[in-house]
Amino acid sequence: MNHKRTEKNENIVGSVLKAIQILDCFHPDNPNLNLSQISKHLEIPKSTALNLIQTLESEGFLLRVKSGNTYQLGYKNIELGYRATTSLSILPYAIPIMEEVQEKTGEIIYLTTHINGQVFYLQCSYPSRPKVSYSVRGKMLPMHCTGCGKAMLSYLSQEFVQHVIDVHGLRAITPNTIIDPDQLYKELEITRQRGYARDNEEETLGVRCVGIAIRNTNGQAVGALSLSGSVLTMTDENADKFANLLSNACNLLSQHANLFPASLMDQV
Amino acid sequence: MNHKRTEKNENIVGSVLKAIQILDCFHPDNPNLNLSQISKHLEIPKSTALNLIQTLESEGFLLRVKSGNTYQLGYKNIELGYRATTSLSILPYAIPIMEEVQEKTGEIIYLTTHINGQVFYLQCSYPSRPKVSYSVRGKMLPMHCTGCGKAMLSYLSQEFVQHVIDVHGLRAITPNTIIDPDQLYKELEITRQRGYARDNEEETLGVRCVGIAIRNTNGQAVGALSLSGSVLTMTDENADKFANLLSNACNLLSQHANLFPASLMDQV
DNA sequence: AACCTTGTTCGACAATACTGAATATGGTAT
DNA sequence: ATACCATATTCAGTATTGTCGAACAAGGTT
Numbered sequence: 001m002n003h004k005r006t007e008k009n010e011n012i013v014g015s016v017l018k019a020i021q022i023l024d025c026f027h028p029d030n031p032n033l034n035l036s037q038i039s040k041h042l043e044i045p046k047s048t049a050l051n052l053i054q055t056l057e058s059e060g061f062l063l064r065v066k067s068g069n070t071y072q073l074g075y076k077n078i079e080l081g082y083r084a085t086t087s088l089s090i091l092p093y094a095i096p097i098m099e100e101v102q103e104k105t106g107e108i109i110y111l112t113t114h115i116n117g118q119v120f121y122l123q124c125s126y127p128s129r130p131k132v133s134y135s136v137r138g139k140m141l142p143m144h145c146t147g148c149g150k151a152m153l154s155y156l157s158q159e160f161v162q163h164v165i166d167v168h169g170l171r172a173i174t175p176n177t178i179i180d181p182d183q184l185y186k187e188l189e190i191t192r193q194r195g196y197a198r199d200n201e202e203e204t205l206g207v208r209c210v211g212i213a214i215r216n217t218n219g220q221a222v223g224a225l226s227l228s229g230s231v232l233t234m235t236d237e238n239a240d241k242f243a244n245l246l247s248n249a250c251n252l253l254s255q256h257a258n259l260f261p262a263s264l265m266d267q268v
Numbered sequence: 269m270n271h272k273r274t275e276k277n278e279n280i281v282g283s284v285l286k287a288i289q290i291l292d293c294f295h296p297d298n299p300n301l302n303l304s305q306i307s308k309h310l311e312i313p314k315s316t317a318l319n320l321i322q323t324l325e326s327e328g329f330l331l332r333v334k335s336g337n338t339y340q341l342g343y344k345n346i347e348l349g350y351r352a353t354t355s356l357s358i359l360p361y362a363i364p365i366m367e368e369v370q371e372k373t374g375e376i377i378y379l380t381t382h383i384n385g386q387v388f389y390l391q392c393s394y395p396s397r398p399k400v401s402y403s404v405r406g407k408m409l410p411m412h413c414t415g416c417g418k419a420m421l422s423y424l425s426q427e428f429v430q431h432v433i434d435v436h437g438l439r440a441i442t443p444n445t446i447i448d449p450d451q452l453y454k455e456l457e458i459t460r461q462r463g464y465a466r467d468n469e470e471e472t473l474g475v476r477c478v479g480i481a482i483r484n485t486n487g488q489a490v491g492a493l494s495l496s497g498s499v500l501t502m503t504d505e506n507a508d509k510f511a512n513l514l515s516n517a518c519n520l521l522s523q524h525a526n527l528f529p530a531s532l533m534d535q536v
Numbered sequence: 537a538a539c540c541t542t543g544t545t546c547g548a549c550a551a552t553a554c555t556g557a558a559t560a561t562g563g564t565a566t
Numbered sequence: 567a568t569a570c571c572a573t574a575t576t577c578a579g580t581a582t583t584g585t586c587g588a589a590c591a592a593g594g595t596t
Contacts, residue, residue, distance in 0.1 A: 010326065016283055016323045017327070019281070019284040028354050054278050055285055063355070063529075066532060072354075073354075075406075077351070078406040079349075081352075082349065083295065083345070084341035084346050086341075137346060
């Protein structure tokens with residue numbers, strides 16, 4: 001989220017941009033798209049789209065589904081994603097800290113940062129049974145409906161918050177999601193006073209969570225930790241208790257605030 | 269690895285291809301590159317490279333490192349990698365099976381497939397106390413020096429094996445790595461007779477592993493499972509025992525052979 | 537201070553990406 | 567079976583636009 005897009009002399013290569021936009025069409029909700037859909041979505045002729053698609057396919061960024069004539073994201077995205085984790089230098093510090101909190105609480109703990117006004121998931125630690133299982137690394141969610149997101153927003157400038165609202169809106173994911181800007185501002189004020197953010201089934205029904213921001217030396221949020229559990233275990237009482245544990249972990253991670261993507265991208 | 273590249277009427281978009289090659293420069297060994305290095309590597313003028321780099325940077329595929337003038341892979345790669353995992357439909361079947369074997373053996377278990385003549389890591393399950401919770405999804409290694417790779421090669425056509433050797437060579441990763449084609453062919457014959465593949469410190473010193481191929485209805489390898497442990501625990505005796513457990517798991521996964529990337533890419 | 541390496545700007549050129557119409561393909565309904 | 571529709575694919579002309587080299591700027595090193 002570059003607030004003021006300083007008009008540098010950027011020579012954007014159009015065809016590359018279109019190729020990227022094609023990849024961006026593919027979303028977990030609709031992981032399979034055909035040529036016509038892509039062409040319509042980007043508002044470019046089918047023949048142009050086909051050239052780009054075939055280029056992306058030849059390099060493994062798209063995979064043509066055998067049976068039909070649809071495409072899906074290819075293995076190359078996963079490979080580059082893996083390589084890019086090398087740059088997530090916060091992880092070696094965060095993981096042991098997260099695992100300790102996870103074990104003490106028994107709940108799922110998430111580490112996130114914010115990118116382009118959205119929550120970006122960096123790491124999670126699950127209860128003992130499913131050890132590594134599914135990763136969340138790379139998942140993106142809106143900020144207004146998650147514990148991590150609200151925790152971060154509460155320590156970012158009002159103009160930043162407003163920008164997030166302007167760009168992404170306040171979409172209702174569940175009946176509990178905050179969709180009114182004024183209410184969100186109030187919620188952020190309450191969050192600051194309480195010392196941690198709560199997510200009361202605002203992103204997933206049946207799931208509550210607590211989140212605390214990780215802040216840099218200027219006090220700006222660069223990341224967040226959250227604990228997530230069912231409405232049964234995540235009572236108000238437990239929330240308070242968990243928030244204390246989280247708070248300590250956040251303080252430790254604050255010492256490495258400069259390693260968070262949000263810092264590296266001049267977003268704060 | 270398309271054996272016969274059927275010369276279809278593919279209209280590759282050059283600038284997109286170059287942009288992809290730029291991303292491909294970034295390798296865990298050298299995760300930070302500057303303009304000159306990239307320009308030299310692709311043998312294109314610096315000004316051209318800069319245009320492409322700036323385009324990639326503007327979309328989050330590259331991140332300009334704050335301090336210096338180098339770039340690294342950006343968050344967008346991780347995001348797309350996450351989205352692409354939606355297409356790894358084998359995982360829901362594989363994970364519970366893997367975790368069971370993991371617990372029975374106490375060793376690390378890996379699930380892989382083969383892409384472009386290389387081992388592609390899909391999933392791993394660690395012992396209960398994960399020292400390293402990093403994901404391996406997206407990692408790529410040569411086939412000739414890993415248990416999974418050799419297991420798969422032993423159930424792929426000789427012409428496929430030869431093609432892998434021609435394209436990738438037999439690079440020595442450790443002193444134990446097989447670097448002679450004839451010796452590799454012998455090893456694959458032994459592997460078939462033994463019923464499973466062994467990796468005797470051929471990829472990492474101090475680590476031995478056993479691997480078994482997952483085969484489709486034609487008998488061709490589409491993936492593999494491996495158990496990996498230190499030379500102390502992974503004795504010949506244990507290897508035999510572990511191989512039995514792995515074998516059962518592989519049989520179960522064979523029923524979903526069509527879900528493996530290697531199947532989806534017409535590589536077998 | 538001279539030199540080297542690297543990053544950045546810019547305008548002209550032609551390569552090449554784009555386009556739309558025509559054709560092919562495959563599935564569905566009549 | 568046939569007609570029809572939606573989608574995928576081909577192709578060649580056009581001008582858009584990506585490319586390139588030279589010139590300039592900025593650091594860093596000897």
